[in-house]
Amino acid sequence: MGKSIVITSGKGGVGKTTTTANLGMALAQRGARVALVDADIGLRNLDVLLGLENRIVYDLVDVVEGFCRLRQALIRDKRCENLFLLPAAQTRDKTAVSPDQMRALVAELKESFDVVLIDSPAGIEQGFQNAVAGADEAVVVTTPEVSAVRDADRIIGLLEAQEFHAPRLVINRIRPAMVSRGDMMDINDILEILAIDLVGVVPEDEHIVVSTNRGEPAVLQNSSLAGRAYRNIAARLMGEDVPFLDLQSANGGLLGRLRRIFGG
Amino acid sequence: MQAQTCVRRHPLRDGTLVEFDAAASFDELLAALARLLDEEAHAFAGPNLIIDVGSRVLGTDQLLDLEALIRRELGPRVLQIVNGEADDILREDGAGDGGAPASLRDGGFPPAAPAEPAAGRRDRPAVGRSEAVILRRTVRSGQRVTCDGSIVIIGDVNPGAEVIATGDVVVLGSLRGMAHAGARGRIDAQVIALRLEPVQIRIGPCIGRRPDQPPGRSLRPEVARVLDGTIVVEPLAGRRRRPAREPGSDRGEPIG
Amino acid sequence: MFSLLGGLRRRQAGSKDVARERLRVVLMHDRAGANPELLEQVRDALVQSLSPLVDMDRRGIQVDLRRQGQSLALVASIPVRGFKRGAGGRG
Structure with a gap:
């Protein structure tokens, strides 16, 4: 029996889907059997980030409506044999699925996977309600911007209202140079405001753009700083104690600056 | 009887046939159909719903509106849009020889091993049918165009869009989304x-x-x-073949 | 002179402090569930409860939420023309 984790943010464009794809790949590379669920019905993207868009035959709505079996809709990743994707439907909308149906679907996935990662759509409407319905845990993604942190706060409130005990935070796209100049909120600023546990910090990284273009998650590249950050987050999600300072000091010049930030 | 209305309902063995009046506007038809579905939803038993739109050509938005109405009122149905074939369908259905119309599935994909198409349908030439649906527009992500027969799209089909036809799919533009030709099982259909x-x-x-x-x-x-x-994919006017699963060496060569 | 220096120093600290401060204010509003209609209702309630006691300029009333340390304060500014006679004697 595996566990299910929803990746959510409130605000769009902060890197939820990138985070889901990279964490999924990183967890699978560690040997876990991983299913990624794209809950963004009508605006699917996870398939493109994973480079699997040309393999989709059936989707989540087909499974829910009984047109196919769950096994038929799961797409095996082409690089990692224990990573699977359940794609969203593109030509339908969020009302095609109910929270109860999602709950049943995720429960079924948990029977054969160690980890089920659910990529939530932006917003707090039905798509979000669907995405969190079957989740045991929640990871909230934000960037160091006023609007993103504000929306993260709203989402954390909603998650707590739905009895997610300890949603955890990923701060994405932090730019060390700007932080040290005092032009970007640092990790402590954000944590002080949101008051939840940090599970990882991902630096802004051009590799992400390239990897999105290619449909290959950045964790597949050893040279990618963001990829390393995601591997560390994956380890923490599996209960390993990876110190944040380790993440920083392993990376040379840029990290010197980051360390100063963390050192506060 | 359904006097005063521009849509007519005929029961079929495993579904319903709805005939659209030729003179009415699409909005009138949609409203009349909505009323019919509201008042007589119980009469729309069976998985299939065939709508004969006569000689009219439905645009993507109209097709989507129609599909949405039916999904909202009836739930999942196997929807077919046909052009002026109501009489044939009723005759086939009444003949009782197992020739009930095979399905074009609502979900966009037919069973992997589709039932044998009805006799008579199979022999119809893929191209050269008198009535091909013509759409003049870009089909965008999230839109799905379904059509019984062949479809010609004058415009592009973008990634995330789906074009599904029981006959051929012809795109006079760039096809970058998903195209399904021969959606009822015809293996001789083509995508151009x-x-x-x-x-x-x-x-x-x-x-x-x-x-x-x-x-x-x-x-x-x-x-x-x-x-x-x-x-396999090959130049429209040439003979060289390449499998669709592998990059072909002839890709990207200049014309001529 | 001091305030000028302070201003310069603050600008040198970068825009993150501005971001953090704006965020705090916004979040306090959000967390309190405050919206313009609600503040309007608060204003009306204040007017109703105070009008037997106070003669006020109703158009000049401002009600807002402000941060005070770690908590949120409801701040009402009510221009007073005078107190109503005899109002104090009842209690």
């Missing part, structure tokens, strides 16, 4: 595009997908068809 760069092509029960390393841009009209159980 000025620039054939789809994410996926389906013909009858076969699926071909774009290679993981996308080939260069297609610079001339190409046709996809099924050869020995796999989908």
